[in-house]
Amino acid sequence: MSKLLLLGDEAIGQAALDAGISGVYAYPGTPSTEIMEYVQHSKQAAEGQVHRSWSANEKTAMESAIGMSYAGKRALVCMKHVGLNVAADPFMNSAITGANGGLVYLIADDPSMHSSQDEQDSRFFAKFAYIPVFEPSNQQEAYDMTYDAFAFSEKYRIPVMLRVTTRLAHSRAGVAKKESLPQNEVKLCDNKKQFILLPAHARVFYRELLAKQPLLEKESVESKYNQYIDGSDKSMGVIVSGIAYNYLMENYVGTKCPYPVLKITQYPIPTQLVARMVNECETVLVAEEGYPLIEEQLKGLLNAGKPVKGRLDGTLPRDGELNPNLLAVALGLTDTYGADVPEIVAPRPPALCLGCPHIDSYTALNQAMEQYGPGRVFSDIGCYTLGALPPYNAIYSTVDMGASITMAKGASDAGLRPAVAVIGDSTFTHSGITSLLDCVVENTPVTVFILDNFTTGMTGGQDSHALGRIGNICKGLGVAEEHIRVITPLKKNHETNLQIVKEELEYQGVSVIIPTRECVQTLKKKLTKK
Amino acid sequence: MKIDIILAGVGGQGILSIASIIGYAALKKGLHLKQAEVHGMSQRGGDVQSHFRLADHEIASDLIPQGQADLIISVEPMESLRYLPWLSSKGWLITNDQPFINIPNYPAPEVLSAELNKLPNKVVINADKIAKELGSARSANMVILGAASPFIEIDFKDIENAVSEVFARKGEEIVNTNLACLRAGREFAQQNK
Structure with a gap:
């Protein structure tokens, strides 16, 4: 069969469909959004009546997927890394309940923070929860691992x-498809207590989870995805x-890396393979896209073993995403560089679109706040976060989804008046409702702007749960x-709006x-469709 | 054989339509392809780029190493200069000369063209004007692709076929306008390189 040209995200969507999922649950977030969008446009998904509507937030998405797994069917949950913070409660506890139908959590990390407020590495979260991770290195692996992950989940009931990162999520390459599997039938688990995490049950299930760990590690050691590629120069090994x-x-195109290479793309870390490298090589270089998870464990607290190079000793940068040039330098190879960017090239930061309704909202708010x-203005995550930049300079915080309202409340409690929150419609239904309830219960003096542009704008105009409901x-x-x-x-x-804001x-x-x-972008899309 | 291209522009200018044509032609030839795109926040009028890699062997990295790009293809002149660290010493820069000004400190036209003139290998083209004269201001991207085509190791006939097939569902007239723009861009590059 000829290959499909797919983004990493699209490969994951297609693989999940081919693995026989019955539902995708997600909230939009760069760089994960395109997975759900791909499934929503898929004929295969429509024919199989696969669930493919957006959820209110990542927590509700994950809980729905856990429910689908409970019923015996396969479910995929997609979110960006910071979304996993929102879903942390079901995430941690679903490791204890375990899965029934195959349950896969796709987390897209954003090292270098292209479109995010931090670059947290979700592999740490998986280690925290004691669940296995697949971390594809290319689009084909993204497909293959997604396809395999559901069966793996069912085999170990976990x-x-x-885990993908921005570059893979948003990069295209040819992908070969496998046979499409049928969906599971509804089938409850044999142990009807499996999802009842009363302390007495949870203690038992937690021990079971711990007992699975050596089995999962054995899988990692034997996995076709973790490869030990031997090399003749043992002065260094590369993980x-x-x-x-x-x-x-990329640094060895047309030739072979002289050093032994251990490619890790399935976790828990395959200790046996790491041990072989440490035993056979004089030093070890560790290159990870994200935080130094493997490197920290290899080094240990005392750093008493063989020398380990990587992000912690400055061989690679401590933060940000990697690239071929950084690896060239770390390997001691000649780096390549074109010419400097001429000084006249000015930064071109993203900006609110011409005709954007947020511009008029900020103009009125700024004048009223003079x-x-x-x-005194707290804001949130969305296009309107660009109100922090000139010419608006209108907002003073953006921390996490929904924080604008509750931070305004806390500041108001502290005596900062007026305290103002600016939040988008979709962000409000994601995480702002409970914040507003806190304000109502105490009748806290706050002024909350809910910018209703009928869509989830920043991620490209997905349907918003807030539509017609705010x-x-x-x-x-209340x-x-x-x-x-x-x-x-x-x-x-x-003038009318200014008066209302002032009041x-x-x-x-x-x-x-x-x-x-309405958002000018979604409006434009609608008009072109007509 | 390998061709590494940095595509550059401003969010919303549609640099990916150029990529999709070359990609279509390359896949027909059985070449390997990787294309890293920018989605998300920068699409709102910020600077955007795509790393587009073709080879007759497997491609390792989704990102082009700095100093190794064969081409910069840009739909905006200042944006073309932003990616010079990626351009190899033998590489070519192909850019539209029509600025997209959405920032207050955009450089003056003479300063910008002086910088472009310093480059040894470049094609600077008024793609907007050529596209307009050929009846479709929206096809400026095809003029730029045409101007870049002499530097891409794919038969021009295959690129023409890709344009025809990608635009086929929009009707014969649009296909012909886009082909005319493509050819005009190529002709300009061959006379001015």
């Missing part, structure tokens, strides 16, 4: 993490994980109706302003 393998090999001074959600939470102010953010309404900033209780106008 959730499996698939590479995931995509770092490609950057190593009399109070800077530092006013009623606020009412239901926000006084006269302090729920819906405005239309347009230049021609500026609500003076109100000593919970008020919500909902600037409502």
Whole structure:
């Protein structure tokens, strides 16, 4: 069969469908978004009636998938690395319950923070939960590992993490497809207590999880995905994980790496293979895309063994993503470089689109805040985070999904008045609702802007759970109706909107302003479709 | 044989349409291909680039090493210069000369063209004007692809076929306009390289 030209993300989506999943659960987040989008556009998914709607957030997504696994069917959950923080509760505990139908957690990390607020390495989370990880180095492996991960999950009755990073998620290459498997039938687990984590049960299941660890490590040692490639020069051995393998090999195109290479793409770490390398080589270089997980363990607290080079001793940078040039330097090879970027080349940061409704919201807010001074507006994660940049300079925080409202509450509790939150519609239903409830219960003086552009904008315009619901959600939470102010953010309404914002900033209780106008990008897409 | 190309532009300018044509032609030839794209935050009017790699052997890295790109193909002149660290000493820079100005400190036109003139191997082309004259301002990307085509080791006929097939569902008129733009770009490069 001819190869399909797929993004890493798309390869994962196709493999999951071919592995017979019955559902994908996800919340959009770069660089994981394209997996769900691929499945949503797939004819195969439609024919198999595979669940493929977005969830409210990563926690609800993962819990739904655990429910599907409980019922005996295969489920894929997709999120970006910081989404796993939101889903940490079901994530950790599902390691204890274990899986019934194959359960795979796809976590897309973003080293170098191309579109994220941190570069946390999800392999640490998997180690924390004691679950196995597959970390593909290329698009074909992304396909093959996803395909295999469901059966692996069912064999050991454990959730499996698939970890990718931005470069693989968003890079295209040819991928060969395998045979499509049928979906599982509904089948409950034999032990009807498996998902009841009462302490008395959980203690038993936790010991079972610990007892699986040597078996999982044996799998890692024997795995076709973990390869020991011998080399003649034993002065150094090289351990590479995931995509770092490609950057190593880029330095040996048309020739062979003289050093023994251990490619690790399945975890727990295959200790036996690592031991062989340490025994046979004088030094070890470790190259990992992310935090130094393997390197730290190899070095140990006392660093008493053979010399280990990598991110911790400065052989490779301590942070950020790797590339072929960094590996060349670490290997002592000649680095290559073109010419410097001319000084006249100015930075071109992302910006709000021409005609974006957020521009009008920020213009009104900025003018209303003039009399109070800077530092009183808390914001959130989305396109409107760009309000932190010139010419707006409108916001003073962006920490995590939903934090704008609760940080404004805490600042208000501390006496900072007015305290303002700016949050998008999709972010509000992701994690802002409980924050607003906290404010309502104490009637904390805060002014909350919920920017309703009918979509999840930053990730490319996915459906938002908030659509048509925000006013009623606020009412239901107990926000006084006269302090729920819906405005239309347009230049021609500026004076009216400014007046409304000023009034609500003076109100000593919970008020919500909902600037409502469709995202210009989704509007444009709709118009071109017509 | 290998061809490493940095595609450059501003988010929303559609640099990936160039990549999809070359990719289509390359796959037909049975070449290996890797293409790293930028999705997410930068797509909102920020600088974007794609690493596009073709070879007749397996390709290791999704990223082109600095100093080893054979071509920079850019739809915007200032953006073409941002990736000079990647361009090999023998490499060529092909760029549109029409600026996309969405920042206050964009360099003056004469300063920009002076920088471009310093480069030994370049094709600087007003793709917008050529595309407009041929009846479709939106096909400037095909003019640029045409201008880059003499430097890509794929038969021009195969690139033409790829354009025809990729645009086929949009109708014969659009196919012909895009082919005309492609050929005009190629002609310009052959006369001005």
